[in-house]
Amino acid sequence: MAYVSRFLDRLYLLGAWIAGALLILLCLLVLYSIVARLVGWFAGGASDVAGYVMATSSFMALAYTFRSQGHIRVMILSQRFSGMKRRLMEIWAHVAIAAVSSFLAFYMVRLMLDSLEFGERSEGADAILLWIPQTPVAIGSILFALSTIHVLLIVMFNYSSIDPEQTEGGGPQEV
Amino acid sequence: MNEVLSIAIFLFALFFLLGTSVWVGASLLLTAMLGMYLFTSAPIGDALALTVWGSQSSWTLTALPLFVWMGEILYRTNLSETLFRGIAPFMRRLPGSLLHVNVGASAVFAAISGSSAATVATVGKMAIPELRKRGYPEKQIVGSLAGAGTLGLLIPPSISMIIYGVTVNESIAQLFMAAMIPGVSLALLFMGYIIFWGMRNPSAFEPEPSISLGEKLKAFLGLLPVVALILAVIGSIYGGIATATEAAALGVLGSFVLAAFQRTLTFESFVESVIGAVRTNTMIMFILMGSGFLSLAMGFTGIPKALAEGISLWDPSPMVLILTLTFFYIILGCFLDGISSIVLTMAVIEPMVRAAGFDMLWFGVYLMIVVEMAQITPPIGFNLFVLQGMTGHDIGFIAKSAIPSFLVMCLFIGVLVAFPDLALWLPGVLK
Numbered sequence: 258m259a260y261v262s263r264f265l266d267r268l269y270l271l272g273a274w275i276a277g278a279l280l281i282l283l284c285l286l287v288l289y290s291i292v293a294r295l296v297g298w299f300a301g302g303a304s305d306v307a308g309y310v311m312a313t314s315s316f317m318a319l320a321y322t323f324r325s326q327g328h329i330r331v332m333i334l335s336q337r338f339s340g341m342k343r344r345l346m347e348i349w350a351h352v353a354i355a356a357v358s359s360f361l362a363f364y365m366v367r368l369m370l371d372s373l374e375f376g377e378r379s380e381g382a383d384a385i386l387l388w389i390p391q392t393p394v395a396i397g398s399i400l401f402a403l404s405t406i407h408v409l410l411i412v413m414f415n416y417s418s419i420d421p422e423q424t425e426g427g428g429p430q431e432v
Numbered sequence: 433m434n435e436v437l438s439i440a441i442f443l444f445a446l447f448f449l450l451g452t453s454v455w456v457g458a459s460l461l462l463t464a465m466l467g468m469y470l471f472t473s474a475p476i477g478d479a480l481a482l483t484v485w486g487s488q489s490s491w492t493l494t495a496l497p498l499f500v501w502m503g504e505i506l507y508r509t510n511l512s513e514t515l516f517r518g519i520a521p522f523m524r525r526l527p528g529s530l531l532h533v534n535v536g537a538s539a540v541f542a543a544i545s546g547s548s549a550a551t552v553a554t555v556g557k558m559a560i561p562e563l564r565k566r567g568y569p570e571k572q573i574v575g576s577l578a579g580a581g582t583l584g585l586l587i588p589p590s591i592s593m594i595i596y597g598v599t600v601n602e603s604i605a606q607l608f609m610a611a612m613i614p615g616v617s618l619a620l621l622f623m624g625y626i627i628f629w630g631m632r633n634p635s636a637f638e639p640e641p642s643i644s645l646g647e648k649l650k651a652f653l654g655l656l657p658v659v660a661l662i663l664a665v666i667g668s669i670y671g672g673i674a675t676a677t678e679a680a681a682l683g684v685l686g687s688f689v690l691a692a693f694q695r696t697l698t699f700e701s702f703v704e705s706v707i708g709a710v711r712t713n714t715m716i717m718f719i720l721m722g723s724g725f726l727s728l729a730m731g732f733t734g735i736p737k738a739l740a741e742g743i744s745l746w747d748p749s750p751m752v753l754i755l756t757l758t759f760f761y762i763i764l765g766c767f768l769d770g771i772s773s774i775v776l777t778m779a780v781i782e783p784m785v786r787a788a789g790f791d792m793l794w795f796g797v798y799l800m801i802v803v804e805m806a807q808i809t810p811p812i813g814f815n816l817f818v819l820q821g822m823t824g825h826d827i828g829f830i831a832k833s834a835i836p837s838f839l840v841m842c843l844f845i846g847v848l849v850a851f852p853d854l855a856l857w858l859p860g861v862l863k
Contacts, residue, residue, distance in 0.1 A: 273707060273710055273711075276710045276714070277703075277706040277707055277709075277710050280497055280501060280706060280709060280710060280713070281706065283494060283497065283498065284498055284501070284681050284684050284685075287494065287498070287677055287678055287680075287681035288681050288682075288685065290678070291674065291678050291681070291682070304491040304494075305491070307491060307494045307677070308489035308490055308491050308493075308494060309489050311488070311489065311493065311494050311497060312485070312488040312489040314497065314710070314713075315488055315497075315713065315714050315717040316488070318710045318711065318713075318714040319714055319717075319718060321710075321711070321714075322710075322711050322714040322715055322718075325711065327711040327712075327714065327715050328455045328456070328457060328714075328715050328718055329455065329456050329457075329715060329719065329769060329772065330450075330453050330454065330455045330456055331450045331451065331453060331456070331767060331768065332453050333451075333767065334451050334452065334453065335452070335453040346452055346453060347453075349452055349454075350452060350453050350454045350455070353449065353454045353458055353459075353462060354454060354455050354458040356462075357458045357461050357462055357465075358458070360465075360477065360480075361461070361480065361481075361484070361721075363477065364477035364478060364480055364481035365481050365484070365485070367477070367478070367481065368478070368481035368482065368485060390489070391485065394485065394488075394489075
């Protein structure tokens with residue numbers, strides 16, 4: 258069990274690294290389009306590609322951000338509970354997010370399969386086949402669903418390792 | 433379907449989920465799904481996938497991760513020191529003396545960073561220990577920093593403003609233009625309060641020794657790279673040379689140049705900035721997925737339309753509507769963070785505000801200020817949390833110290849209502 262859990266954590270981290278690489282790529286892409294416009298090179302569809310790169314980056318990091326407690330939630334009420342009540346509330350919250358993320362992953366995969374089947378193309382200047390950028394996004398959403406189920410199982414069977422009353426974790430960042 | 437009933441169902445579901453500490457993004461998605469299930473026969477999953485894909489791959493939104501990254505890079509530089517040394521010599525002789533550095537440095541940092549928490553953290557890192565050393569009262573140090581730090585939301589570039597712009601389909605460049613003069617005015621108003629306080633308590637701290645003109649010049653030269661970065665980011669937008677996204681990419685590049693110049697750019701800090709940016713960005717994106725889908729679901733129910741019609745019938749004076757909304761956002765801000773309260777309410781508030789005849793650029797500026805106020809109201813206010821971590825005081829003390837800043841912001845909303853051109857003049861000129 259611990260071995261599987263460690264392997265999954267590595268997988269989320271890998272997703273975060275890919276997301277980071279894509280963030281750098283996004284920046285380079287935008288810089289390229291600025292230069293291209295100044296010098297008159299071709300940069301058609303760069304803005305569409307930038308959108309795909311951003312979407313992939315965000316989805317790839319969903320799992321890592323969830324696992325490292327980066328997503329925001331309101332803790333005013335749950336902080337007043339302790340022991341069994343707190344644990345039940347944690348289980349409920351994790352069941353909710355696991356259900357949502359699994360639902361999302363299922364339909365993101367279906368969106369990709371539909372695009373593939375009907376050969377849908379982007380309406381932008383790039384006219385790219387949509388399943389190509391949608392595939393990594395679908396993979397990211399599967400990874401996210403996996404991470405929420407993973408943490409749900411930890412909350413149910415190994416609560417002491419992430420008991421929020423003991424460990425507050427990194428906590429969410431705020432802008 | 434009866435609108436009152438559907439509003440009640442939405443509100444109950446949303447607050448139940450948020451209250452039971454379900455993640456904000458997931459709460460929004462679940463509420464929207466429930467709404468679609470109850471009030472429409474549309475295929476929920478397919479609509480969800482299409483909305484999420486469409487919003488997450490939109491070009492307008494690409495400014496967001498880049499500005500987040502820029503903030504993460506700058507946070508890891510020596511900027512807090514540069515700002516303190518560069519600004520302190522010029523504030524020395526005002527009543528209230530170095531307390532003004534809190535405001536000045538926050539305003540400057542806000543002009544290169546889109547985040548309020550990062551502004552407080554960066555400025556406070558240097559200013560808190562330096563001001564303490566000189567015997568300034570804790571209450572004033574914390575209070576002025578809590579208030580001025582929120583300028584990060586108002587003075588462009590601002591991440592919250594990008595989120596607002598994407599949500600209501602307004603040009604981000606235009607919004608950035610609208611927010612500039614109000615941002616600077618609010619900073620001046622904060623300084624006005626400190627002058628007021630300083631005149632009444634002239635001997636509450638040790639006076640600063642005077643320094644030579646040469647040293648002043650040296651301090652100012654230290655600020656030049658920062659000024660250049662501000663010009664590259666905001667100037668390129670105002671000059672019509674770059675879109676918001678392009679300005680953000682230039683900002684990332686400029687921040688790296690600045691970090692290299694200060695010799696604070698290492699491989700570790702580079703990797704940390706990337707991973708930090710990815711985490712923050714993804715956190716925001718998850719909330720945006722939820723809010724995008726909730727807007728769609730709300731649209732199906734006809735609630736926003738009904739409310740907009742209700743407002744048209746009621747026909748309140750702008751003053752009454754703004755007072756009501758301000759009260760509403762302050763209450764909401766007690767429980768929610770800034771981004772969540774923006775995206776959560778816009779689906780309903782936007783048609784209402786449009787129906788009442790407000791300019792959406794002006795409303796964006798207004799919204800940033802009320803959300804700023806929410807950042808310093810307990811029990812949930814992220815600037816309070818950041819300051820708690822930095823000073824070790826409890827939330828109650830920090831919130832109490834921030835009351836003058838809070839009142840200054842209330843006053844400024846009045847000014848903004850009385851003189852809407854503060855926000856609307858610059859976008860009109862630069863169009």
